[in-house]
Amino acid sequence: MFAQLANALPHFRNTNSGQFFLMAGPCVIEGEDMALRIAERIKHITDKLQIPYIFKGSYRKANRSRLDSFTGIGDETALRILQKVGREIGVPTVTDIHETTEAAFAAEYVDVLQIPAFLCRQTDLLIAAAKTGKVVNVKKGQFLSGDAMQFAVDKVRQSGNEHVILTERGNSFGYSDLVVDFRNLPAMQQFGVPVVMDVTHSLQKPNQSSGVTGGQPVLIETIAKAAIAVGADGLFIETHPTPATAKSDGANMLPLDQLEGLLTRLTTLRQALQDTGSIEALPA
Template structure:
């Protein structure tokens, strides 16, 4: 079994801070994740964004940018022995990102952007496509087909909820088995699913992250996505949704037992 073949006995865990606030923050989180992986054997992929290009406000913190971000991510991978992933927002970012990461992530809002998804497929890396808040599980066959058109069949699909009226998301957990019908592993994004988008600063409720994960397990998810932070209230992006790093191992133990 290769590292990124999925199984019910050892699901993929994607975890890390929402945005690359600093290298020191990334290193602190990566050290904790590497320790958990070493002791427990969990399959952990480190995630952080070099640019939060879809922030609500023009004044919101976005990250260090492509060049510095990939340097930091490469250092994390080499230093802590973790596989890594990050998201891309423009098609020209795919090739340089693909030289560093193990998984290229397509943001939910951008999963219908043909050039972006095709260029991600051309990297030959796993492409994790997050389901848009406005799409059904059935609709996700089309982004997957765009990756497949490049000859790359390494695809993950991520559920993260659908819009319910204004400034709210709801998760229909039936989407997990429905997405699996496309023939690819399905990841549950447990932190973005509790967002309350809009209002200048995105809100949310991190108390619901653990129940989201446990419900996704009941529906047969192949992996789980968490944004984690030592002090989530001080986070520069998604502060209301990120899970507290010091409590993360306990959550994983409960989820993966």
């Protein structure tokens, strides 16, 4: 499964560490300097730990609770920053799209197109993303089982694109909470695609009365360790130098200065599981 991703992302082709891969970065692109600093820091950490890395940043936030919530610094401005991060830091990049017209536009700047969880059943959006030829990362809807994501994979593949990733991000529990059912990871791996655990979004507390999503970042390491133990191919972590001042999703992001320690512990866990035969090494 990892080999499929490596074939689609040239930056991954020389990676043979056997580690999980990482999608990480700020929730939204807030500016060029911040994006480059975050990407450079994460690249330094992941190089040291031999973790394949994809820089994540939304060029626009379309799903906001309130009209006055921050949505972005301008579509083309943010996409050009993502492109610059990819070129200067030397990593693939991922951003989310929301409408069919955005697919070809965003594909000019990034390597991976992400389909938000709420939109994972939007057939035209999946087809448009697939037809760009880019890797398509489909987040599992909060309202779906892992098994149901077979149809999202089929839509992308039947549109001529074999480069699919599925991402687990929890299931709705009541009106303002999410729970993670780790059975969904092996269920989605049965479709022959890399499966990622979105560690930070799965800890959201949505639909708060204030209109600002809450979170439980204290549990980031718990969810990440469980995902590695289950055999996740990759992790998705939103991180920011100062989450309290972030313009989006600050309540559930990991402080950037805590990332290296977390990843170090996770790579140790991954290696221990491989050594005991509890989990297979990812192929080069």
